[in-house]
Amino acid sequence: MDSSVTREAFDLIVLGAGPAGSNAALTAAAEGLRVALIDDSPEPGGQVWRAPQTERARLLSDRDADRCAGEQLRDAVGAASITFYPNTTVWSVTPDFEVTACAPDGAVVLRAPRLVAAFGAVERIVPFPGWELPGVFGLAAATALMKRDGRLPGKRLAIAGRGPLLVAVAAKAIASGSTPGIVVDAARRGDWLRAGAGFSRSPVALARGLGWTARIASSRVQRRYGYGVVAAHGDGQLEAMDIATLGRDGVPDEDRCHRVEIDTLFVGDGLSPVAEVPRLLGAKLHFNALCGGFSVASDEFGRTSVSGLYAAGDGAGVRGAAMSECAGALAGIAAAADAGVLDVAKGRELTRHWTSRQQRHAPCADASCRLMCVPDARLAAVPHQTVICRCENVTRGTIDTAADNGAITLDELKHLTRLGMGPCQGRMCSENAAVLLALGSVANAGTGKVQRARSGTLTQRVPLKPVPIDDLTGSFSYDDIPVPSPAPL
Amino acid sequence: MTLEASDAEFKIAEWVTVYVKGEPLTCPVGESVAGALLAAGIYAFGRHPVSGAQQGPFCLSGSCQACVIRVNGKLAQACRIAVQEGQEITLEQVQKTDFVKGV
Numbered sequence: 380m381d382s383s384v385t386r387e388a389f390d391l392i393v394l395g396a397g398p399a400g401s402n403a404a405l406t407a408a409a410e411g412l413r414v415a416l417i418d419d420s421p422e423p424g425g426q427v428w429r430a431p432q433t434e435r436a437r438l439l440s441d442r443d444a445d446r447c448a449g450e451q452l453r454d455a456v457g458a459a460s461i462t463f464y465p466n467t468t469v470w471s472v473t474p475d476f477e478v479t480a481c482a483p484d485g486a487v488v489l490r491a492p493r494l495v496a497a498f499g500a501v502e503r504i505v506p507f508p509g510w511e512l513p514g515v516f517g518l519a520a521a522t523a524l525m526k527r528d529g530r531l532p533g534k535r536l537a538i539a540g541r542g543p544l545l546v547a548v549a550a551k552a553i554a555s556g557s558t559p560g561i562v563v564d565a566a567r568r569g570d571w572l573r574a575g576a577g578f579s580r581s582p583v584a585l586a587r588g589l590g591w592t593a594r595i596a597s598s599r600v601q602r603r604y605g606y607g608v609v610a611a612h613g614d615g616q617l618e619a620m621d622i623a624t625l626g627r628d629g630v631p632d633e634d635r636c637h638r639v640e641i642d643t644l645f646v647g648d649g650l651s652p653v654a655e656v657p658r659l660l661g662a663k664l665h666f667n668a669l670c671g672g673f674s675v676a677s678d679e680f681g682r683t684s685v686s687g688l689y690a691a692g693d694g695a696g697v698r699g700a701a702m703s704e705c706a707g708a709l710a711g712i713a714a715a716a717d718a719g720v721l722d723v724a725k726g727r728e729l730t731r732h733w734t735s736r737q738q739r740h741a742p743c744a745d746a747s748c749r750l751m752c753v754p755d756a757r758l759a760a761v762p763h764q765t766v767i768c769r770c771e772n773v774t775r776g777t778i779d780t781a782a783d784n785g786a787i788t789l790d791e792l793k794h795l796t797r798l799g800m801g802p803c804q805g806r807m808c809s810e811n812a813a814v815l816l817a818l819g820s821v822a823n824a825g826t827g828k829v830q831r832a833r834s835g836t837l838t839q840r841v842p843l844k845p846v847p848i849d850d851l852t853g854s855f856s857y858d859d860i861p862v863p864s865p866a867p868l
Numbered sequence: 869m870t871l872e873a874s875d876a877e878f879k880i881a882e883w884v885t886v887y888v889k890g891e892p893l894t895c896p897v898g899e900s901v902a903g904a905l906l907a908a909g910i911y912a913f914g915r916h917p918v919s920g921a922q923q924g925p926f927c928l929s930g931s932c933q934a935c936v937i938r939v940n941g942k943l944a945q946a947c948r949i950a951v952q953e954g955q956e957i958t959l960e961q962v963q964k965t966d967f968v969k970g971v
Contacts, residue, residue, distance in 0.1 A: 501927075511923070523928045528907075530907055532903075801933075803932045847942065
């Protein structure tokens with residue numbers, strides 16, 4: 380039964396092979412630590428530097444900056460003495476850092492005295508009636524499809540949401556031959572101009588952003604500023620969406636709403652940290668709206684409140700790829716130093732290099748994060764019949780009732796409504812639900828400020844991801860169980 | 869200059885054939901099962917286990933689990949696995965009991 384289980388011990392296990400995780404692994408391995416790097420993708424790169432898997436994706440991304448950064452990273456990981464576990468889904472981590480995962484060839488059980496958690500971010504989407512229709516996708520879904528497969532589905536495309544990803548997706552969709560009919564941007568022109576000051580501190584990022592903006596402008600794409608999607612319609616599949624102007628407070632004006640016929644919609648409203656491993660292990664968190672919600676409390680090297688556990692990248696608090704590289708490298712430095720293998724002078728030099736780079740990119744990251752923030756008032760305007768938890772079909776109205784009935788925290792909400800108990804385990808809904816719950820509490824109190832932080836986070840349990848039973852049982856057969864012969868009567 | 873997509877430029881691509889509910893579907897080597905189905909206009913992957921409504925893939929990055937289907941009889945996230953020659957893809961309602969999940 381144990382034949383399909385791989386067991387191995389390392390000096391450091393890194394969870395997630397995006398910009399943060401890969402750089403943590405590279406830095407630690409360079410100092411001589413035996414490093415395992417685990418990711419559920421076929422190659423390192425994470426979401427942002429996802430490797431192309433088709434000929435078409437390779438041709439399309441030939442000179443793309445993300446592709447180049449990804450190739451550099453993949454070459455570096457390939458050349459380093461790092462044991463990379465591709466297509467491997469981690470579903471359990473114990474307090475003594477035993478990591479259990481499903482790999483294509485069976486179970487993998489790894490152990491190390493130190494662990495870097497760098498599982499990145501998950502997309503947040505402001506819900507609207509009909510968003511559960513086939514044909515409505517997250518905005519990051521578009522980048523995943525373009526980077527991995529090199530093509531987008533659909534004949535009448537719309538791209539909607541907020542933040543730099545919106546512009547990147549729209550520009551890349553045009554370049555890939557799938558020109559959207561309309562780009563619906565929650566930000567106004569003024570919001571972008573204000574962000575420009577922060578972007579200008581990272582000239583490379585600014586140039587890319589301006590390039591994307593120019594491509595959208597030079598195409599025939601209709602770009603709406605200060606608009607949001609308020610409903611999707613269709614019989615079993617997306618056929619149209621309603622868009623409305625958003626007020627200064629982010630609230631859609633239902634009187635200035637119109638219908639657009641589309642068959643495919645990519646919509647996204649920023650990112651939230653996937654801090655599931657730190658949460659599972661009981662690390663201290665702190666609420667940071669700018670970084671997408673509850674982030675992992677740590678020192679500047681990513682050392683968390685749990686000894687031996689480091690958190691880096693968007694999974695510790697959303698800051699983007701450039702910042703994640705730095706945070707990952709710093710976590711790798713700390714892991715090597717804490718393992719006693721890092722020369723002090725060299726450590727100081729490395730730290731100086733990565734922290735100065737971090738400081739350079741910080742204003743740009745702040746500007747990006749601000750564009751991704753969803754005003755509480757925008758969620759307050761979500762209609763009552765809207766599904767919030769897609770897996771368990773829990774609506775806004777059900778959440779409001781739970782708040783009326785005294786639910787304050789997400790765990791209480793889960794207890795009362797099943798929100799977060801479906802296959803996605805709250806990844807797609809918990810941030811929205813937390814705000815709605817806080818709004819409900821405020822409504823009950825009749826006064827006061829919305830305190831999203833009071834809703835807390837869902838308690839994290841294993842399995843971290845759904846696991847097919849076959850993968851758990853392996854070659855197990857009931858016939859293999861030794862059954863003692865029954866006692867004589 | 870950025871490459872604009874046109875079929876002519878992608879003639880070098882190799883193709884594989886998968887079977888969706890028995891019907892052959894030709895797709896580029898390496899493509900994700902979800903990407904191949906979507907490109908063929910198949911947006912509904914099954915029925916929602918709670919509401920019974922048509923459900924399709926959503927995040928395509930491994931989080932939402934809405935694209936879970938049976939490939940060669942085994943549950944798989946369609947956004948995470950690649951098409952392979954001769955693959956049998958069944959689109960049907962995924963039962964809640966098909967998952968072991970955290971509660």
